[in-house]
Amino acid sequence: MKAICATDLSAASEATIESETCxxxxxxxxVEEIHLVTVIPSNVHAGMPGMNFEKRREQALERYRRVIENSDFNVETHVVRGTPYRRINGIAEAVGASLTVVGSRGKSPLENRVIGSTARNLARTTVVPLLVNRIEREADEPDVVREHLFRRLLYATDFSENAEQAFEAFSYLHHATREATLVHVETPKDPGIPEDDDPEARLTELATRLEDWGIETRTVVRRGDPADEILAAEAEYEPTTTLVGSRGHSRLRRLLLGSVSEDIVARANGNVMLIPPNRSA
Known part of the structure; x- marks a missing residue:
C-alpha cells in the first residue's frame, strides 16, 4: 500500500512525520511506501530575491526521508509547483496511492474551525481516503494530539452507500484497531433508512463483523443534528480517529462533501479519516 504524506514543512507537518506511533x-x-509531497504555490516565483525554494524544500524533505526510512518504509520525494490540493490529488492518482495524510492544527481560540485551506480543499476533492492528523495548536514544538491513529475508532454511518464503503476500510484498519464505536444519528429532517428498519440491529450486524477480528465494539444510536451528535460522541468516547464517508443520503447536500462530514473534519478534537465515494459514483 502507498501513502501520500503532504507537508508544507511547518512544525505541524513535522509532528506528523516524526511521530513514531503514527x-x-x-x-x-x-503501508509500505510513503510519498513525501510539498508544493510551492504558483504565486511564489523562483526569481524572488534570496529565495531558492526548490533547493530548501528538497533539503528539508531529505531529512524527513531519513526519518521515515529508519522506520522501514520505502520513500519517494516530490517538490512540485502549483495549487497545493490539486497537485497532491494529482500525485496520489499518478502513483496509485491508497491514502493521503495531512497534518492540521487543533482548534483556534478565535473560531470553531481547525483546518487550513489546503486540508479543507483536500477534504472536498480527495480522490483517495484522507487522514487529517490533528496537531497541537498552541505549542512552539507541537506534537500530535492523539497517538496510535487507528487504535480507537469512531465510525459514523447513515447507512448510505458511501458510509458502507467507509466501513470497508476496517478490512485493513483492523490490524491497528482495538476498540470501535459505531454511531448512527436519527433525524427527522434527513432520514437515512426506511422507517420500518431498525438502526440498532444494523449496527449490531456491523459490530459482529468487527468482533470477529477481535475488536471490542459498542453501538450507539443518538437523536438530533447529525454533526453535533457525532462530535458529542467523539467527546464522550475519545477515539483516536473518527471514520466517516464524505457523502450521505441527502441530495440537498453538496456533492463532494456533505455538510455533516465537513463539520466533523473541521470541528473534531482528534483525527478524522474521510472516505470519498468511488470515482464512478
Missing part, C-alpha cells in the same frame, strides 16, 4: 500505525495497516 508511522507504526501506518505500517500496521499495510
Amino acid at each position: 508511522l507504526e500505525c501506518l505500517g500496521r495497516i499495510g
Whole structure:
C-alpha cells in the first residue's frame, strides 16, 4: 500500500512525520511506501530575491526521508509547483496511492474551525481516503494530539452507500484497531433508512463483523443534528480517529462533501479519516 504524506514543512507537518506511533500505525495497516509531497504555490516565483525554494524544500524533505526510512518504509520525494490540493490529488492518482495524510492544527481560540485551506480543499476533492492528523495548536514544538491513529475508532454511518464503503476500510484498519464505536444519528429532517428498519440491529450486524477480528465494539444510536451528535460522541468516547464517508443520503447536500462530514473534519478534537465515494459514483 502507498501513502501520500503532504507537508508544507511547518512544525505541524513535522509532528506528523516524526511521530513514531503514527508511522507504526501506518505500517500496521499495510503501508509500505510513503510519498513525501510539498508544493510551492504558483504565486511564489523562483526569481524572488534570496529565495531558492526548490533547493530548501528538497533539503528539508531529505531529512524527513531519513526519518521515515529508519522506520522501514520505502520513500519517494516530490517538490512540485502549483495549487497545493490539486497537485497532491494529482500525485496520489499518478502513483496509485491508497491514502493521503495531512497534518492540521487543533482548534483556534478565535473560531470553531481547525483546518487550513489546503486540508479543507483536500477534504472536498480527495480522490483517495484522507487522514487529517490533528496537531497541537498552541505549542512552539507541537506534537500530535492523539497517538496510535487507528487504535480507537469512531465510525459514523447513515447507512448510505458511501458510509458502507467507509466501513470497508476496517478490512485493513483492523490490524491497528482495538476498540470501535459505531454511531448512527436519527433525524427527522434527513432520514437515512426506511422507517420500518431498525438502526440498532444494523449496527449490531456491523459490530459482529468487527468482533470477529477481535475488536471490542459498542453501538450507539443518538437523536438530533447529525454533526453535533457525532462530535458529542467523539467527546464522550475519545477515539483516536473518527471514520466517516464524505457523502450521505441527502441530495440537498453538496456533492463532494456533505455538510455533516465537513463539520466533523473541521470541528473534531482528534483525527478524522474521510472516505470519498468511488470515482464512478
